[in-house]
Every structure is written in structure tokens, then in C-alpha cells.
Amino acid sequence: MxxxxxxxxxxxxxxxxxxxxxxxxxxxxxxxxxxxxxxxQERFLVKSVDVQGQDFELLPFGSGRRACAGMQLGLKTVQLLVSNLVHAFDWSFVPGKPSEDYLLRECHGTINWIKTPLQVCVVPRTSS
Ligand code: HEM
Structure with a gap:
């Protein structure tokens, strides 16, 4: 208001x-x-964009005085989660699935949704 x-x-x-x-x-x-x-999404890879509220193209944590109070914890948590998933598992597409199933075609709405749910095979590659 x-x-x-x-x-x-x-x-x-x-x-x-x-x-x-x-x-x-x-x-x-x-x-x-x-x-x-x-x-x-690659639009954000081809140029340098700060995710911490300085560049208004990408504001995962908002910006200014009401920006996310847990931004640093959020960034570290996501980085830890993704790096563990990449380190501990081999990832591949489901064999026999048509490749267009994996294209990131979207459904339009207030936000965009992936059109075809992404299915992948996940195999542990560390003993623990
Ligand atoms: C990747 C993880 C996270 C994302 C993407 C995220 C994103 C956001 C966004 C978009 C807002 C609203 C900002 C605005 O109104 O402009 C917000 C607010 C907030 N977030 Fe997060 N957040 C994350 C993690 C966390 C964590 C881990 C905590 C606390 C431990 C946290 C605490 C808060 C609080 C307290 C607010 C309200 C701030 C205020 O209104 O003054 N967030 N967050």
C-alpha cells in the first residue's frame, strides 16, 4: 500500500x-x-549479474531494506546441497525417453513451470 x-x-x-x-x-x-x-536461464550466464540485490535483472532475494535476511545462509545452503548432489551421484537421462521430453519447454502463468516433468537416473558413486 x-x-x-x-x-x-x-x-x-x-x-x-x-x-x-x-x-x-x-x-x-x-x-x-x-x-x-x-x-x-542462460541469459544470466552470458553476462555478470550479482544475485545479492544490486542488479535488478535477477533478484532471488529481493533488494533494498526488505531484502532476504537469510541471504548468505540461503546461498551457502544451496551451494552445499547442489555440490553434494553433483559429487555423490552420477546423473543421466532416463534411457529410451525421447530427447524433446527433456527440453525445458514452459507452461505460462504468473511464473513459468517446466512443461514436462524432468526425469533422471541417479546412481550413488560414493560409498557413504
Ligand atoms: C535460497 C534461499 C532463499 C531465498 C531464494 C530467499 C528469498 C527471499 C525473498 C525473495 C524474500 C523477500 C524479499 C523482498 O520482500 O524484497 C525473502 C525474505 C526473507 N527471508 Fe529469505 N530466502 C532464502 C533463504 C532464507 C533463509 C535461510 C532465511 C533465514 C534463516 C531467510 C529469511 C528471510 C526473512 C526473515 C525475510 C523477510 C525480510 C524482511 O521482510 O525484512 N531466507 N527471502
Missing amino acids: STQTCTIAGFHVPKNAFTFVNVYSIRRERGVWERADEFW
């Missing part, structure tokens, strides 16, 4: 108005995003 009357991008927003951020639209802004309609 807006705490004071203001103007944003030419729109008058009165004090106490409930406002909703149109995330769907922001994510598809053609002048901002390359391949705006595509599920193309």
Missing part, C-alpha cells in the same frame, strides 16, 4: 492505494529482455 501520493511513470498513485507489481509484464518487456518470451 502506498504510504504517500506519488507519480510513477506518469501514473498518479494516491496515498493508501493497494498496488500490485505486474511481474508477468516486467519479465516480458521487449526493450529490456533479449528473447523476452523464452525460458532461457
Whole structure:
């Protein structure tokens, strides 16, 4: 809710108005995003993007005063989990499945969902 009357991008927003951020639209802004309609996560690999709230293209923890209080713990936990999974298991696609099943085609919504659930074979490769 807006705490004071203001103007944003030419729109008058009165004090106490409930406002909703149109995330769907922001994510598809053609002048901002390359391949705006595509599920193309690699967009964040081809340039240097800070995930800690400095670069507004990618804000997994939010930004500013109300950003995630557990950001450092979250980053370390995810890194530990993923590195353990990669270290301790061999990962492969399910044999015989058509390869297009594994393409990351998406279902559209407020957020994007993977269209075909990803199935993989997981084999432990450490004794423990
Ligand atoms: C990968 C893991 C995590 C992600 C992606 C994540 C993401 C977020 C996001 C997006 C917000 C909202 C920020 C905003 O409103 O702009 C948030 C808030 C918050 N998170 Fe996390 N979080 C993670 C882990 C954690 C952990 C481990 C803790 C605590 C141990 C934590 C505690 C909090 C708290 C207390 C807030 C509210 C901050 C406030 O409103 O002032 N988060 N988080």
C-alpha cells in the first residue's frame, strides 16, 4: 500500500492505494529482455549479474531494506546441497525417453513451470 501520493511513470498513485507489481509484464518487456518470451536461464550466464540485490535483472532475494535476511545462509545452503548432489551421484537421462521430453519447454502463468516433468537416473558413486 502506498504510504504517500506519488507519480510513477506518469501514473498518479494516491496515498493508501493497494498496488500490485505486474511481474508477468516486467519479465516480458521487449526493450529490456533479449528473447523476452523464452525460458532461457542462460541469459544470466552470458553476462555478470550479482544475485545479492544490486542488479535488478535477477533478484532471488529481493533488494533494498526488505531484502532476504537469510541471504548468505540461503546461498551457502544451496551451494552445499547442489555440490553434494553433483559429487555423490552420477546423473543421466532416463534411457529410451525421447530427447524433446527433456527440453525445458514452459507452461505460462504468473511464473513459468517446466512443461514436462524432468526425469533422471541417479546412481550413488560414493560409498557413504
Ligand atoms: C535460497 C534461499 C532463499 C531465498 C531464494 C530467499 C528469498 C527471499 C525473498 C525473495 C524474500 C523477500 C524479499 C523482498 O520482500 O524484497 C525473502 C525474505 C526473507 N527471508 Fe529469505 N530466502 C532464502 C533463504 C532464507 C533463509 C535461510 C532465511 C533465514 C534463516 C531467510 C529469511 C528471510 C526473512 C526473515 C525475510 C523477510 C525480510 C524482511 O521482510 O525484512 N531466507 N527471502
